[in-house]
Amino acid sequence: xxxxxxxxxxxxxxxxxxxxxxxxxxxxAGKTVLxxxxxxxxxxxxxxxxxxxxxxxxxxxxxxxxxFPALRCSYIVQxxxxxxxxxxxxxxxRIHPGDDVLVVFNDTIFVTDLGKIPSLxxxxxxxxxxxEVEDYQRFGVNxxxxxxxxxxxxxxxxxxxxxxxxxxxxxKNGSGFMDYLDKTIKAGDTVKGEYYLPAVFMRMIGDGLKxxxxxxxxxxxCGKPETLLETNRYLLKERxxxxxxxxxSVLVEPVHIGKGAVIRNSVIGPNVSVAAxxxxxxxxxxxxxxNTDSRVSGMVLRDSILGDSVTLVGNARRMNIGDHSLIEMEx
Numbered sequence: 113x114x115x116x117x118x119x120x121x122x123x124x125x126x127x128x129x130x131x132x133x134x135x136x137x138x139x140x141a142g143k144t145v146l147x148x149x150x151x152x153x154x155x156x157x158x159x160x161x162x163x164x165x166x167x168x169x170x171x172x173x174x175x176x177x178x179x180f181p182a183l184r185c186s187y188i189v190q191x192x193x194x195x196x197x198x199x200x201x202x203x204x205x206r207i208h209p210g211d212d213v214l215v216v217f218n219d220t221i222f223v224t225d226l227g228k229i230p231s232l233x234x235x236x237x238x239x240x241x242x243x244e245v246e247d248y249q250r251f252g253v254n255x256x257x258x259x260x261x262x263x264x265x266x267x268x269x270x271x272x273x274x275x276x277x278x279x280x281x282x283x284k285n286g287s288g289f290m291d292y293l294d295k296t297i298k299a300g301d302t303v304k305g306e307y308y309l310p311a312v313f314m315r316m317i318g319d320g321l322k323x324x325x326x327x328x329x330x331x332x333x334c335g336k337p338e339t340l341l342e343t344n345r346y347l348l349k350e351r352x353x354x355x356x357x358x359x360x361s362v363l364v365e366p367v368h369i370g371k372g373a374v375i376r377n378s379v380i381g382p383n384v385s386v387a388a389x390x391x392x393x394x395x396x397x398x399x400x401x402x403n404t405d406s407r408v409s410g411m412v413l414r415d416s417i418l419g420d421s422v423t424l425v426g427n428a429r430r431m432n433i434g435d436h437s438l439i440e441m442e443x
Contacts, residue, residue, distance in 0.1 A: 113158045114207055114286060116215045118199040119146070120166035120190040133420075133435065134168040136218040137175060138334065139403050141347035142368035142385050145334045146172070147179055148221045148347070154183075156214070156226055161185045162206050164199045195306030201293040213286035215309075217279030221343060223330035229282055236260065236322040238289075240313065241280035243331040251276035252310055254325040261323045264310040266303075278331050281309065292316050337417055337432055344401055345383040356386070364398070387420075403435075 119136045136146040143151075150161070161183055165172055169187050176185050188202045200215055207213060214226075224241065233239055240261060242254050253273040255263035265272055283289040292312050301311045313323065332346055333339035348366040356373035363369070364381030370388035379396045386392065389405040397413045406422040418424065419435035426440060433439065 113156055114160050114162060114203070114211050114213050115153055115156070115158045116162045116164065116200055116203045116213060117149075117218060118164040118190075118196060118215075119169075119172055119218050120164055120193075120199055134165075134171050135334075137171060138340065139385065139387050139401060140221075140334060140340055140344045141351070142353065142370060142387070144175065145218060145221060146175065149216060149218060150176075150180055150183070152222065152226070153214075153216065154180075156229075158214070159184065159211075160206060162203045163187045164190050164202050166190060193306075195302070195308055197293055197296060197307035197309045197312055200309070201290065201297060201307075204290045204294070207286045207290050209287045211286035213283045213289055215281040215283075219333065219335040220279055221332040221334060221347070222278060222280055222328050223332070224280075224326075224328035228326075232324060232326050233282060233284055236324045237284050237316070238321070238323045239282040240323050240325050241278050241282075241328050242275040242325040243278050243328055244274045245276045246274070248274045248276065253277065256325050259324060261313070261317065261325050264314060266310065275325050275327070276331075277310075278328060280328070289316075340417065341383075341399060341401065341415060344385055345399065348383055348385065356388075370404075 119134060137144045163172055163185060165187055169189055173187055186206060190199050190202055240254055245251060248271055249267055252264060252266045253268060254261045254275045254277060255265060255273045256275065292315055296312045296315055297307055317323065332343040334343055348368060352365040352367060354363060354369040355371040356369040358375040360377050361375045362379045366383065367381040368385040369375060370386055372388045373386045374391045376393045378392050378394060381398060383399045384397050386402045387404040390402050391407045393409045395408050395411040399414050400416040402408065402418045403420045405420055406418050409425045411424055411426060413431065416431045418431065418433050419437065421436045422433050423438045
């Protein structure tokens with residue numbers, strides 16, 4: 113198996129946190145989004161992880177070398193922003209006859225048993241993982257009849273389907289899939305100048321290929337601050353880790369305190385993750401994410417995200433602060 117991970121993209125909905133880092137390297141529940149995703153992929157024992165990157169690709173490469181040195185990885189830069197199908201197509205030189213392919217987009221962390229892929233795909237050509245949602249108008253959805261996908265509708269006005277596509281795709285014939293990507297791009301089948309995967313899949317379905325739409329257990333959005341905090345709360349459920357130092361402090365479960373972090377004279381939690389190297393003093397923090405090497409003193413925070421190397425001193429506020437910020441509040 114080859115796993116394609118498109119990690120290019122500016123992550124504009126997560127700014128200012130993505131001004132200085134790739135969006136998949138934002139922290140949630142004690143790990144980066146990318147670490148959560150790759151940890152879920154490791155049991156598949158894939159032959160190769162193919163990353164489609166932008167100018168931040170060196171950050172991804174360094175991270176993978178540090179956290180997952182045993183995995184075989186390759187990196188391809190998407191120089192033109194021509195959409196997700198174009199990004200996936202860039203992996204074509206790495207896909208050979210006999211390869212099956214898993215495509216994983218990095219805006220979401222999924223919860224599902226990927227070990228079931230062989231049984232789920234016995235009588236079909238691929239899997240387009242889905243999740244039933246109430247706000248179907250926000251997503252591309254799969255229309256299923258007799259167990260197989262017959263149509264895909266982008267942001268439907270009526271509830272023709274509530275099975276939203278979650279950005280996780282399995283193709284039994286990887287090289288055949290790449291051929292269809294090439295056909296779609298050559299045909300100029302774009303939406304507002306960009307190539308999207310539904311056009312590729314509908315071309316395949318039109319030629320008689322069959323796809324199922326298995327539901328994942330949880331779909332954890334990491335694409336914007338409010339959903340990142342929701343994901344942080346979900347991932348911290350029934351987990352309580354303190355790898356750092358807590359002095360004269362109260363930790364209200366669940367929290368994650370990273371190695372080397374220091375908590376003094378504070379109340380932390382619930383639903384707080386504090387990354388390595390951060391120092392929190394005389395503060396009360398709940399439902400928040402504090403990234404690496406930050407210092408918080410004399411603050412009451414909730415529903416907040418602090419980037420790397422932030423210094424925050426002062427009174428109670430709601431904050432959404434990017435990397436390397438310095439904020440001082442008095443009075």
